[in-house]
Amino acid sequence: MKFIKRISKLLVLLIVFSNANLCLADWVGPTTVVKGSWGRGLSQFALKKGIIKDKFPTKFHILPDNSILIEDLLNYRFKIFSIDGSYLNSISTMYEMSVLDQDRLAGFYWDTEILRARLGVYSISQKKWLWINKSRSYNFNSSIIEVANKKVFVWNSEENKGYNYSATGELIQTYTDWPLELGITTSGRSGPLYKTLITFDDEIYAVFAREPASADFRDDSSYLYDVKIFIDKSNERIKQVYKYDICGKEKGVLQFPLSTYESKPSAKGKLIPIAEYGDPIVSHTGDVYAWLRSSKEYKIVKWSWNEKPSTPSGGPDAPEKGRALPTTSGVFLTWNPAPQDPGCVEGYEIERSSSVDGKYKIVSVVPRNPELTYSLSDAVATSGSRWFYHIHSISDIGKTDFLEVNAALPQ
Numbered sequence: 001m002k003f004i005k006r007i008s009k010l011l012v013l014l015i016v017f018s019n020a021n022l023c024l025a026d027w028v029g030p031t032t033v034v035k036g037s038w039g040r041g042l043s044q045f046a047l048k049k050g051i052i053k054d055k056f057p058t059k060f061h062i063l064p065d066n067s068i069l070i071e072d073l074l075n076y077r078f079k080i081f082s083i084d085g086s087y088l089n090s091i092s093t094m095y096e097m098s099v100l101d102q103d104r105l106a107g108f109y110w111d112t113e114i115l116r117a118r119l120g121v122y123s124i125s126q127k128k129w130l131w132i133n134k135s136r137s138y139n140f141n142s143s144i145i146e147v148a149n150k151k152v153f154v155w156n157s158e159e160n161k162g163y164n165y166s167a168t169g170e171l172i173q174t175y176t177d178w179p180l181e182l183g184i185t186t187s188g189r190s191g192p193l194y195k196t197l198i199t200f201d202d203e204i205y206a207v208f209a210r211e212p213a214s215a216d217f218r219d220d221s222s223y224l225y226d227v228k229i230f231i232d233k234s235n236e237r238i239k240q241v242y243k244y245d246i247c248g249k250e251k252g253v254l255q256f257p258l259s260t261y262e263s264k265p266s267a268k269g270k271l272i273p274i275a276e277y278g279d280p281i282v283s284h285t286g287d288v289y290a291w292l293r294s295s296k297e298y299k300i301v302k303w304s305w306n307e308k309p310s311t312p313s314g315g316p317d318a319p320e321k322g323r324a325l326p327t328t329s330g331v332f333l334t335w336n337p338a339p340q341d342p343g344c345v346e347g348y349e350i351e352r353s354s355s356v357d358g359k360y361k362i363v364s365v366v367p368r369n370p371e372l373t374y375s376l377s378d379a380v381a382t383s384g385s386r387w388f389y390h391i392h393s394i395s396d397i398g399k400t401d402f403l404e405v406n407a408a409l410p411q
Contacts, residue, residue: 026252029303046074206343324407
């Protein structure tokens with residue numbers, strides 16, 4: 001009887017613990033932000049049913065104030081909704097659009113005279129185009145790939161070139177390679193994992209994962225997001241969002257819900273959606289959004305980040321393969337860089353003690369070396385004793401656990 005009671009108590013504790021973990025999920029959601037039916041009204045969205053594929057709003061953008069711009073192109077308009085889902089404004093049709101700042105949107109203005117798209121900036125408040133680039137036109141293989149620091153980047157896949165414009169329309173630079181400001185990715189094996197270096201003009205991320213990582217987005221707090229979409233063995237389309245801190249440490253993974261469809265397809269064999277999810281996009285605040293549609297309605301839904309109290313603060317790993325060699329003038333220390341060097345490592349802090357469990361004092365801070373070779377001569381260490389050293393990697397997030405080395409100096 002006592003055994004049964006103990007088992008019952010254990011089960012209760014497991015259930016409570018399991019529920020507690022659920023409450024501490026990385027992302028909370030989805031919550032509905034915008035909701036509308038199919039139709040032509042201001043709060044409605046166009047749906048054109050096809051034999052194989054339906055057409056409806058599949059592109060949307062999160063503006064800096066968290067309002068939402070939806071490309072309702074079948075209704076010949078771009079619609080803006082506030083964060084509470086209320087309708088705010090409509091904009092005349094453009095081919096593609098991205099957010100430049102709070103008031104301005106970069107988009108391709110469709111020129112009906114020459115049937116080409118021209119790059120321009122539209123003012124939300126003034127409800128008009130501020131400028132349209134008359135010097136060149138763009139074909140359908142051109143796209144606005146990123147808007148950053150109030151500059152517009154356009155990539156032309158036919159020419160394999162990129163163009164960087166100012167917010168007032170001047171061409172700043174032409175690229176033949178991927179711009180550093182957008183993140184350059186290199187990957188290679190590092191033991192059982194891939195090490196991916198994602199280099200921006202102001203930061204380097206070192207990500208270790210089972211597959212090469214990509215830089216799909218950086219939020220305002222410098223968190224990095226990798227959106228992975230693949231087909232699994234059961235032919236399900238799997239969508240995941242990985243969140244990394246500035247040191248490339250994984251903070252959490254959002255597993256997107258699977259789309260569901262009616263058990264009986266249409267007469268022509270097309271699946272009828274019960275809850276079909278679009279691909280995830282990440283906002284500047286780190287929230288994750290997607291469209292969600294059924295046969296009756298259209299939604300924009302959101303997942304919000306919920307920090308776990310138990311989530312590690314991150315920071316780089318300790319340096320590797322340290323040695324302490326006695327010399328005639330003290331101790332000579334060498335070590336290999338931490339895995340996040342290059343990355344978030346800014347340098348290494350060396351502490352010394354005369355006993356393994358004694359009080360350690362800072363000897364020196366060695367700045368990061370681009371050549372990744374590190375050493376330190378400690379002439380203060382006196383002969384006739386064994387000296388113990390802790391070597392920490394340091395970054396903006398903090399310093400790591402230490403690498404310990406020691407050396408005995410003869411009389």
